[in-house]
Amino acid sequence: MAMRPFIIGNWKMNGTRAMLGEARAIDRAAQRLMKVEVAIAPPFTLIHAVHREVEQIGVGAQDCHTGTDGAFTGDVSASMVADAGAKFVILGHSERREGHGESDALIRQKADDALEAGLRLVLCCGESEKVRDSGKAEKFVLDQLRASLPPLEDGADAVAEQIAVAYEPIWAIGTGKTASIADIEEIHAAIRGLLVETYGDEAGSEIRILYGGSVKAENAAEILAAEHVGGALVGGASLSAESFLGIVIAASDIETN
């Protein structure tokens, strides 16, 4: 089964109910762009409202806490975001790893709990500029993933539905810099190798590997056409329907990798 390109908007700590109109506009357009799987991850406070407003696009959370409930002031569990309408959760974003000290082991625990709650996973990885300059980006990214990929045992199509990996070099996030196509292809090929090793040939070849880091309408076509790129995780450019849809349209115009 060839998977559709997957374009996810990560709204981060942006958005009040005034932004629901953007979600509606994205949803309406996505109904005409069925070659692409489109989703947004609003802040926790908007998950339920966005879920109620949209028909076509997926709605997800940007993170979740481990466990299901308990004395964790300010935290929200996977089962709680699923109850609010989320169908997937982004885990291991560098802003969680760096800003909240999240380890690979914690991300792996969250992955297990999210799967238990019936959520699909978008597992992020990516190196800092220092690691890239030291020539160790590939090893760094593979080590992150090896330590956080959960076991998935339900058959190839189901595995590919349950997880996507997002490669996001930290130095490219929100900076306007993007990795070169050659660098993206090199890391994505290495991730593909690890996914095949972990989940077997069929599932490992189907799982979508998204690129993230300053993707916008102007550079999306070239990035999305690169080998082993199965979509994009988009921050800043997902905050308006107009800029986000430019990326979705670019994805709709390319062949699936």
Ligand code: PEP
């Ligand atoms: C992100 O934070 O996932 C991201 C890719 O952000 P931006 O598109 O703004 O670089």
